[in-house]
Amino acid sequence: MFRDIQPTVKKETKKVAVITAAGIAGMWVVFGILHMVMPEKIPFDYTVILGGIGGGFVAVLNFLLMGIAVQKVVAAEDEDTARMKMKASYSQRMMLQMLWVIAAIVLPCFQFVAGALPLLFPGTGIKIMGILGKKS
Numbered sequence: 001m002f003r004d005i006q007p008t009v010k011k012e013t014k015k016v017a018v019i020t021a022a023g024i025a026g027m028w029v030v031f032g033i034l035h036m037v038m039p040e041k042i043p044f045d046y047t048v049i050l051g052g053i054g055g056g057f058v059a060v061l062n063f064l065l066m067g068i069a070v071q072k073v074v075a076a077e078d079e080d081t082a083r084m085k086m087k088a089s090y091s092q093r094m095m096l097q098m099l100w101v102i103a104a105i106v107l108p109c110f111q112f113v114a115g116a117l118p119l120l121f122p123g124t125g126i127k128i129m130g131i132l133g134k135k136s
Contacts, residue, residue, distance in 0.1 A: 009067035016063045019125030024052040024118055031114065043111055051104055051114030058100040059118045062093050069093075 028048065035044035069089030076082035097119055104115025 004071075005064075005068060006071055009064070009071055013060065013064045013067060016122045016126070017060045019129075020056045020059050020118060020121045023121030023125060024056045027052060027114065027117055045111075047109060047111040048114040051110040051112065051116075052118055054100065054104065054110060055115045055118030056121070058097060059122050062097060062119070063122050065089065065093055065096075 028044075031042065031044045031048050034042040066089065069086060072089075073082040073086050076085060101112075101116050101119070104110040105112045
């Protein structure tokens, strides 16, 4: 599955990983500040750290899987097959994210907000870079 990844997909996934890591670091800083202001309401412990790491991993994996799906769709012979592959990929990736969020909520080793927030970082970071006119 990961053998034939095109260089562009690898390059863009690395960018998304950096964006996501920066977002997670910023999130941890905000959690730390809020914890100092409201220690009884906002935690800052291993659950926040694990939530950020897990959410970041799922966010980057989601982007990589999307890139691989687009790569396969472009190589597809007919439009119906391409459409079917893209729909299947979307459904699988949404399921992955949904299962992660459920795990982040249910499992006590994760702080659920810290686990879910990183899923928003890739899209937000890409949009910000687009607004600022950052090019590869």
